Amino acid sequence: MDEDEIRKSARLEQRHWWYAGRRALVRKLVRGVPVGRALDVGCGSAGNTAVLRDAGWQVTGLEYSPAAAALARSRDLSIVRGDARRLPFPDASFDLVMSTDMWEHIDEDDRVAAEAARVLRPGGRLLVAVPAGMDLWSGHDVALGHVRRYERDDLTALVESVGLEVVGLDSWNVLLRPVAKMRRSRQDESESEMEEVHPLVNAGLRAAVALESVLPVTQRRGISLVLRARKPSAPRG
Secondary structure (H helix, E strand, O other): OOHHHHHHHHHHOOOOHHHHHHHHHHHHHHOOOOOOEEEEEOOOOOHHHHHHHHOOOEEEEEEOOHHHHHHHHOOOOEEEEOEOOEOOOOOOOEEEEEEEOOHHHOOOHHHHHHHHHHHEEEEEEEEEEEEEOHHHOOHHHHHHOOOOOEOHHHHHHHHHHOOOEEEEEEEEOOOOHHHHHHHHHOOOOOOOOOOOOOHHHHHHHHHHHHHHOOOOOOOOOOOEEEEEEEOOOOOOO
């Protein structure tokens, strides 16, 4: 993602329906999880990193982009510049590793997954959100610097290949998938959808995402996939 797109996303983050829905999702998924040390890999401008901090986690954000790292530090968070394929942390350092909409930007996502598994403590948790379905591929993905969208089986196989146990895999933004597919089928150029939205439309889209959270639709196709996994506990001697 180029620096202009990073700065635009940061400006939108506090009010745009998509970012608000994603923060609500992170809050929901970590609710009840014992707090500890967390790492947000590819934290961007750190909206979700702040969610973990506010939930009581001792959290560090890792970001490759200098522009995004500077924006994240402005939130008074602990931010480290680094590469997700070579995390600058010792083995078994964290109780939670989170990546939201980052894996799809990196060709070697197998290395990203392996590094996440390496720095997790035995019994630690992985939380990953990625864009779903190559049938939704469009100029939006090109504009954001994506190299893929994920299918369920591929994401599961990737995480299991690094020794983690998948404990949950849900779709997100299921209700809005038909709208996204119709819109993206008409896109001819590289153009991000992350733009200002009229307040009334924004409120309606936030309501749709909130409604989805109480409906039994998480196994249907959505715009995103959200995977939860655990690192097996060390065997007893």
